[in-house]
Amino acid sequence: MRQIFFDTETTGLDADKGDRIIEIGCVEMLNRQLTGNNLHLYINPERASHEDALRVHGLTEEFLADKPKFAEIVDQLLDYLAGAELVIHNAPFDIGFVNAELKRLKRGVLTDHVAGVRDTLLMARDLFPGKANSLDALCRRLEVDNTKRVLHGALLDAELLADVYIRLTRGQDALLMDDHGDASGGEAQAAVDAVDLSCFVLPVLRADAAEIEAHAKMLADLDKAAGGSCRWRALEPPEPVA
Template sequence: MRQIFFDTETTGLEADKGDRIIEVGCVEMVNRQLTGNNLHLYINPERSSHEDALRVHGITDEFLADKPKFAQIADQLLEFLSGAELVIHNAPFDIGFVNAELKRLNRGVITDHVASVRDTLLMARDLFPGKANSLDALCRRLEVDNTKRVLHGALLDAELLADVYIRLTRGQDALLMDDHGDASGQEGHAAVAAVDLSRFELPVLRANAAETEAHTKLLTDLDKAAGGPCKWRSLEPAENVA
């Protein structure tokens, strides 16, 4: 399965009020293995970032001035995403911005071009109800190193999300699968070599005198508490039963 871990940075929070995408980060994973075939784009949004947004991503108008507009990178982006499952943290936010950009170009919506969209924020809320589930919080909880994340960046965040996703779903790849999806090629059962246990001589650890005395006292106390012989007495040799 081909998955794309996807993130954007934007000029603000409201796509429906004219905020635009300024950065896209895409990290490709195939069959739970990162391929290194990533896509990272900066985009001229044709407007300035809000002050609060600028403090989050640090991408200035001057830096973006000579970058391509979304219309110029749309084909490249859609071709890269085509047919994949998008994995996004808080998917409605990023999907809303991408759809707004596509609408300006009469290119439909993103789900016309990809296989599906998976939201890791919803996954995290199911796994950790009532806890903080931001990307930073999940990195701390799942021991993903995010020390390089001083400012938000689309490619870095997509890379972190890939690590978080693997840890969120690590139980799902417990079976060893071959290239055809069969476990060891044996009708779904892994082959296990037989071990002759008769070759091993297990040591017998016997109680010393003090331990034996303590055990006897414990059984006597149990007899008194139960008003008769306790169950352990039936396991002793007949000559040892008081």
């Protein structure tokens, strides 16, 4: 499955009142592996940012003045997103802004161009009811390093969201990335294959009834958070027929 972690920065909070997108960040994940095929766009919104928004993202009119307008990047964006599932934190906000931009250009709506949308805010509220579930709060709870997030940036936030999503769905070890950001799954597997396991004598530890019950509950929670697509459930043996 191709998934795109998607985030925007905007001039304000209300697309219906003319606020515009100024930055888009996209991080690609293919079959739960980050590919490095990301997309980062700055956009000239043809208007100023509200003071509160400017304090959040720090992108000034002067910086954005020579950047392309949305109409100039729309084909690049839609071609990149085509057929992917989007993963967004508080999806209605970002989708609302993209739809407003597409409407100006008579290009339909975002969901016309993608396979679907998954909202990590809804996932987090389901997993952690009654708790703060902002991206920063999830980074702290799930031990994702967000110390570089002094100002909000669309690409950085999309990268953080990818890490949060992997941890929300308990797939931390699926991200085999080296220090340069390159996918290294083949190298990691080669290193594993090179280990001679015949020299190890390993005890077999059987789960007791309480552990099996706890494991089943954890899988049920994961399956619920993943919208019924938890891979671990597919690996469970079928229940015996009476």
